[in-house]
Amino acid sequence: MGFTEKQEALVKESWKVMKQNIPEHSLRFFTLMLEIAPEVKNSIHFLKDSDEIPKDNPKFKAHALIVFKMVSQLVLREVPLMHLGSVHLKKGVVDSHFEVMKEALLRTIKEAVGESWSDEMGGAWGEAYDQLAATIKTQMEEEAAQTQLRSN
Template structure:
């Protein structure tokens, strides 16, 4: 894999803005997709106890954080070629405590990509998908490293 390009960073940043423009809706899409694929994930997130409620501020905040960390990963990849998560030890610990395994990262990745696809509409294409995938994979690798 080559370096993360300026164009890839711009694609992620632009679609991040589209995601944020309707955060409650997109947060709902994101968690609905996660629960469709992995119903047991409901027990991993306290804010999903009663299902996907887009009025729940914790649901919106967590979705925003996941997408924001992925966007930050894109910015870091472009600038430094590596992703460093600021609060990696505590983030790793929370993931371990919740019983997160590799398969969960794949479920979240699929939901993240489908949510961005929904947010970007006709701007969605392979190049945009790839930019998010590379950023998410780098973020996941940093979190997994913090988990070990």
Template sequence: MAMSRILEKAPESKDMFSFLKNFDGIPHQNSTLEAHAEKIFDMTRDAAIQLRAKGKIDLANDVTLEYLASVHVQKGVTEQHFVVLKEAMLKTIKKAMDDKWSEELSCAWSIPYDQLAATIKKAMGWELGNQS
């Protein structure tokens, strides 16, 4: 599961999730955490669909984007957190795809994730060279 991988790689990120504050160790079967991971996969998939259809991700006026940005700022999300999440997501998809995994599939998930992350970072007020 992607979120468990994140917590293994960046254990300090556990405190960013209110539903994990009183949880000891790394949860491997937590329905709230799994639902959160599914939202991230869904957003990345939707970003891929938009990129394919429109050539861009159009979330600038989305209330969800503003909410996501404010939560990420409030929780102290850093550039490294975006990197760790991407790595965990790709490893999870690769494991699920097994021998069907390819460089093309890696790019098909990486590019929309990077675009989505850039959109969230921009909404967070990050500028080039001014990222935590």
């Protein structure tokens, strides 16, 4: 069906609320991802050997902020998707990680916007995220195929 103008408006409206406290929301987003799927830590070099989520770690906070802002900007189509497939492939991201990120993103947004949340808003963010994930997965497949060709 695609991403409608109404869905885009819902995403942008909720993003205005979220932008008011990006550091808090980014930390919540990334913490949720690691709570949902602790194995995600293995793709983050400074968390590989950690058994806990280091919420007070400056590297963790900075990384969470970067990832959250990037995901949000990509969903909002504010930045190009260049090279994301390659980066995700190198980090060992697999299909299930995309679902984890989606769940964490939607839960973070729901908490952030409070009473403004609706199923329609969740659907809008979900559709936007699904389109983003599909694009990155396609890039990953293309990069993997190119890598395979180079190695033959």
